[in-house]
Amino acid sequence: xxxxxxxxxxxxxxxxxxxxxxxxxxxxxxxxxxxxxxxxxxxxxxxxxxxxxxxxxxxxxxxxxxxxxxxxxxxxxxxxxxxxxxxxxxxxxxxxxxxxxxxxxxxxxxxxxxxxxxxxxxxxxxxxxxxxxxxxxxxxxxxxxxxxxxxxxxxxxxxxxxxxx
Amino acid sequence: xxxxxxxxxxxxxxxxxxxxxxxxxxxxxxxxxxxxxxxxxxxxxxxxxxxxxxxxxxxxxxxxxxxxxxxxxxxxxxxxxxxxxxxxxxxxxxxxxxxxxx
Numbered sequence: 001x002x003x004x005x006x007x008x009x010x011x012x013x014x015x016x017x018x019x020x021x022x023x024x025x026x027x028x029x030x031x032x033x034x035x036x037x038x039x040x041x042x043x044x045x046x047x048x049x050x051x052x053x054x055x056x057x058x059x060x061x062x063x064x065x066x067x068x069x070x071x072x073x074x075x076x077x078x079x080x081x082x083x084x085x086x087x088x089x090x091x092x093x094x095x096x097x098x099x100x101x102x103x104x105x106x107x108x109x110x111x112x113x114x115x116x117x118x119x120x121x122x123x124x125x126x127x128x129x130x131x132x133x134x135x136x137x138x139x140x141x142x143x144x145x146x147x148x149x150x151x152x153x154x155x156x157x158x159x160x161x162x163x164x165x
Numbered sequence: 166x167x168x169x170x171x172x173x174x175x176x177x178x179x180x181x182x183x184x185x186x187x188x189x190x191x192x193x194x195x196x197x198x199x200x201x202x203x204x205x206x207x208x209x210x211x212x213x214x215x216x217x218x219x220x221x222x223x224x225x226x227x228x229x230x231x232x233x234x235x236x237x238x239x240x241x242x243x244x245x246x247x248x249x250x251x252x253x254x255x256x257x258x259x260x261x262x263x264x265x266x267x
Contacts (some may be wrong), residue, residue, distance in 0.1 A: 003243070005167055005210060008167050012259070015175065015179060016178055019179050022182070022186060022195075022202060023182050023186035023199055023202075026190075027256070028194070031195055034218060035201065035202075038202060039201070041170075042205045042208070042209065045172070046209075047210075049172065049213060049216050050216060051212050051215075051216065053207075054212065054229055056232075058196050058233070062205075062233075065237065065240075066236070066240050068208075069240050069244050070198060070240065072244065073194045073197070073234055073243075073257075074194050075247055077192075077247055077248070077257035085191065086190060086192065087189050087190060087191065088188075088189060088190070088260055091189045092187030093188065094184075094187075095189070096190055096193065098185035098188070100182035101177075102177055102178060102180075103172040105173070105176075105180060105181065108173075109173035109174050110170055110174070114169065114178055114217075115218060116218040118169035118170065118218070119166055119169075121167075121216050122217070124215070124220060124226060128223075128244070129226060132223065132227060133227060137227050140227075141230075144230075144231050146190065146240050147234070147238055148234055148237065151242050154242060154245070155242050155244065155245035156245070158246060159244070159246035159248045159249060
């Protein structure tokens with residue numbers, strides 16, 4: 001086993017551990033902390049895929065902003081006096097559905113004959129990436145920023161305290 | 166080198182954990198966390214396809230940027246909606262918000 005594979009398996013184990021922590025933890029705050037672990041481990045996976053820029057964006061956007069928002073949401077929606085069950089009664093069906101999705105995706109990943117080579121990572125230079133993002137994909141990029149503005153303005157309007165409430 | 170299938174299997178595991186979380190959890194915030202896991206799995210797939218199969222076009226890399234953008238917008242909106250529901254009904258559990266259920 002090469003060093004690269006060892007690193008991959010270590011980071012993949014961290015990712016899966018974080019993911020399992022998110023969905024199985026008995027405490028919502030532990031769930032949020034496991035989510036941070038999973039997101040940072042995914043940033044490591046991006047690095048292994050030689051997508052350094054996306055790894056940095058991942059740490060900034062997910063590791064920073066998204067987890068803080070999630071923890072805020074947890075804090076603001078806490079019901080202190082009546083602890084209720086975290087999992088709904090449809091848990092067995094959820095388990096079945098997840099197992100089905102897992103089986104199908106692994107079979108598809110292993111069984112498909114992919115067009116092109118699947119052995120070697122071709123690092124994409126950051127300069128080419130930026131070129132493509134701001135030339136070929138400039139319009140979708142601007143639309144995405146518009147989506148972000150509209151969504152966040154909508155969030156402010158929704159969450160604001162109104163008079164007479 | 167690591168074969169691409171390794172990344173695809175990892176992303177499959179992450180996605181099915183997300184599916185389980187979305188279906189089994191009751192709190193809207195915990196469901197959102199599981200959705201984040203699923204989005205991460207999708208991003209891993211996109212980037213893996215871009216760097217292994219189509220390094221000349223690398224559309225998958227571009228798409229991962231949009232996935233991250235839309236996920237950020239979604240988290241902000243969901244936080245606002247959950248706060249609003251919590252203020253009106255004093256709960257954030259999705260199975261207790263059933264006024265419109267037939």
